[in-house]
Amino acid sequence: xxxxxxxxxxxxxxxxxxxxLCSTAGVSTRNFYEEFASREALLMALHDRVVTQGLxxxxxxxxxxxxxxxxxxxxxxxxxxxxxxxxDPRWARVSYxxxxxxxxxxEQHRLEWRERWAQFIISEAERGVARGEVKxxxxxxxxxxxxxxxxxxxxxxxxxxxxITLEGVIAEVRRLTMALAVAP
Numbered sequence: 001x002x003x004x005x006x007x008x009x010x011x012x013x014x015x016x017x018x019x020x021l022c023s024t025a026g027v028s029t030r031n032f033y034e035e036f037a038s039r040e041a042l043l044m045a046l047h048d049r050v051v052t053q054g055l056x057x058x059x060x061x062x063x064x065x066x067x068x069x070x071x072x073x074x075x076x077x078x079x080x081x082x083x084x085x086x087x088d089p090r091w092a093r094v095s096y097x098x099x100x101x102x103x104x105x106x107e108q109h110r111l112e113w114r115e116r117w118a119q120f121i122i123s124e125a126e127r128g129v130a131r132g133e134v135k136x137x138x139x140x141x142x143x144x145x146x147x148x149x150x151x152x153x154x155x156x157x158x159x160x161x162x163x164i165t166l167e168g169v170i171a172e173v174r175r176l177t178m179a180l181a182v183a184p
Contacts, residue, residue, distance in 0.1 A: 001049070004042045009090025013043055013098040040102060044109045047099050050091045051113055054084035055120075070128035071178060077124070078173045082154065086166055092158035096151055118143040125181055134181050142180040149176050 003025035007016040018039055022032050036042045057080040065073055086092035099110055121143035128134040153169045 001042070001046060004046050005090050005094065008043060008046065008098050009088075009093045012093075013039070013102060040106050043094070043099065043102065044106060046094050047109070047113070050085050050095050054081040057081070057084050069131065070124070070133045070181060073124060073127075074177050074181070075174055078177060079170050082150065082166065082170050082173065086154045086158065086169070089158060092154055096155045096158055100155075114144075114147055117147055121146055121177075128181060135184065137184075139181075142183070145180060146173070146177050149173060 003021050004016075007021060007024060016039070018029060018032055021039070021042070022029050025032075036045065058077045061076045061080055062073055065076060068076075084091075085095050099106060101107070118140065122139045125134060125139040125142070126136075129136045150173055153172060157164045157166060157169050
């Protein structure tokens, strides 16, 4: 896993062979195949690890903020998730750059996570409805818009040498999320 993070995160998925992974990890290809069916499986396992950590961080914090309003919950969730998945440039590259367009299996994996996050965002919006903070409506497209914004902004941040900061990305996603939540 560490060799995959290092190599996919620095050189990219396409430039990383199984032989290079094994050499970096100090294991044989036989050992690799005992753990992973393919490079794709390793990439998905890395993605699962970082996204699960982000989700766990968000859920733990939101449990502490049970009585908080939507704005406070959005602020915490966005910040924790983006920091968990993008503070380390290697995790950002694996999750937001290298995962895209690899194969139908990896794309299905990515879409399953997207749907999981969409349902989470919808449930938070509906929580805001129940609290009288936002009006009831179908939040699905807004949820997808938020996910798309996170993906694109971190993709750009992770490949950019410009003055985009992770804190700037977090602030923009917070603004966008709140704007979409309260939009009529």
